[in-house]
Amino acid sequence: MRYLGLVFSLAVAAVPLSAHAASCDKTIGVVLPLTGSLSATGQENVKAVQLAVDDFNAAGGVDGCTLKTIVYDSQTQPAVGVDAAKKLIDINHVPAVIGAYSSGVSMAILTSATEPNKVVQISAGSTSPAFTQLAKQGKTGGYWFRTCPSDALQGVAMAHVAFDKAKLKRVSVIYLNNPYGVGLAKRFEQAFTAYGGKITEMVPYNPKQPSYRSEVNKALQGNPQALFLVAYPNEGATVLREWISNGGAQTYLFPDALNAPQFIGDIGARYLNGHVWGTVPGSMSTKSQPIVAAGFQKKFGHAFTQPYDTNAYDAVASIALAMEAGKCDTGTCIRDHIRKVTNDPNGTPVTAGVAGFKKAAELLKAGKPIRYIGASGDLKYDAQGDVQGPEVIWAVEGGKIVNKETMSPQSIAAITKQLGLK
Template identity: 45%
Template sequence: MMKQKSGRLATKLSTAIGLAMIAGTAAAQDCTTRIGAVLPTSVDWGRPIAETAQFVVEQVNEAGGVAGCQIEMVLRDTQVDPKVGVDAAKALVELDGVQLLLGAVSSGVSMPILTSVTVPGNVMQMSCCSSSTAFTKLAEEGKTGGLWFRTFATTGVQAAVGAKVASDQGYKSVAILYKNDDWGQDLNKLIAADFAALGIEVTAEVAINDGQPSYRAEVTSALAGNPDALYLGLYPNEGTAAVREWLSLGGTQNMIMANSLKSDEFRENVGLQYLGNALGTDTASPRVASADAFVALYKERFGGEPNGPGLSNSYDATMIALLAMEAAGKDATGEQIAAEVARVTDPNGTPVTADASGFAAARDVLAEGGSVMYQGATGNVRFDANGDVSAPAVVWKFTESGTEEVEYLSLTQVDDFIASLK
């Protein structure tokens, strides 16, 4: 079933590309360059991430493509499964010959792809959403080859803001349920330390595995310490099952959620009536004109607000990667594309907007040997030496129609709070 859904989406996206190429401007090209995308299209929160990336491709093709060729995004579903993700990435690199790979979302999927596919294959990998600090460590050890970038801030931001929420709410004790993968283990380690730094007792740290028929044993263990609140570092499928067990056993409705649960599926399957005291965290776009411009573009294209997780990050990841391809030139290798990322996110470069006209303007600047300052959905993106970014943060809650912002923390506020924990 999942593979069939993924295939239909891939077909729809390929059809959209074909129509864009036929109905495009007179400048339509007679060559095509493929890029790869490994994203979880078989889950409700993953499809919009893929659709947002495809939206960027449509705009770039409208602007004339990359290095004289139209772009075709070959999309494969990861099913949020490391083995499926690695197999998908191998097919894109070894069979389709892509030099640029977008994805994955989950750190537990991105990591094996990076270490076993893209780094050995000298392919650039740009993730919208993987946040584990394990990538930072790998880069510091020189094991990413400069081929890894992500437009989502590290897990440290979400952990710190989650701890701040608990402190602000006056919780004295918290139990943690976390997904038993690279991302969840990293998040659990960080937020447990942040809770401790704020004097909040962690009564239990319980790992949750995929696909179990029941989580009663794990939930019972988490309930044993009678915590004031529950922290959830889970995805919607196991998150829904675990929270249902938690509530049925008398657990508190005081919950703090990672951004992975910012999902209509989770809200609807648990029930809004049980989530009134639940607060979520996420990284956020800065309060700048380029972020507002993205929201307007998204609403025009999709008919609604970009409320799901990772959408602005997916937009920026795709646009920056394609700008780097443009800067690198036709038939560029993954290493050459990665080397140009700094030139298209140069704080001293010519400012360009994150749309078709901005891409066309960037092409002219780059052709003359200049650099550009990309101004996107998450602001003026800056990568450090490890391919990491910093970001503001937001606290949110569920509403009948989606989510609503409760508190916004600027980049300075986030950095200052993280510093105070140390």
């Protein structure tokens, strides 16, 4: 009974194929935060997943079968996410799982459910560098992929923003004590220190505490010029209110998880307007991006409002095209074909959307290679399942999140080299 209420039928119902379609299904699992700290992003990401499924089915399905998803709510909790993934694997027998968003939830699913069962896992928003290290150690079995760049990039980008643009010399860091928070905070510390800046305090916190006063009091030591807050929106709002009420410096560095209208609204424009420097993984300009953006607007009546929507769409596309290419029913087959449909320099470029997926199916049926150009970027998965991508610098103006400029992956790589980081 634990799962009662976790399956969201509205989000998971696949659009049926036309009357001539084959009466077979290909099902993939989805574990995203529909409730909890990251619910605002998870709910929108599920819409992007549904759009991709609809586009494949309108294009004729996958290998002649209807593409379907079964969606479970992770509640932004590792134990709940693992239980959901195990149910998808043990009962629904899915060969692939999309999720989660939180790196802590994704890591728990990877180590306890997907990798041991040889099931592919693709995350659209888990950015911890820990996944790269795990893959390098051979502990993912090659079953881990993500359509978003690692925080190894975001940490460097944030340090560049803090030192070079905001002209900060002393920054205090409060970070969530999970793989996401630890990985991003430590990478920022490495890069900011390499620039010549000083981290006055590095203060971890655990979620769902009644108060964060002691953490904030510690973070205020050393006369910092700014606060880098690595948090999820709910707890982040509580921490920041404590910081403001205790007279902390009014310059804030916010990462991707706080690129959320809900968080900005909870704090209030008068505290944030002109005081925020933010970073968030962005999408490279590709031919697929406007196709997916237009499809999302038409289907849901509004534009993208959350990070990682295009990444969620591309997660579905990566799995479905691998299924098509390999006539796959197993995680191992999908794993072995994902790079064949995204990385092949000799493959015919194909885009997202109904027309793009039809073209892909026709080429694969004819035995010709393809190269899927994602809505979030080129999607060239490396040996660790990572992709490269830009970082968008954002601010808060008029109570709204405003994108200011984009740092290319090439520029971040150059800064990383300049700072002597790996």
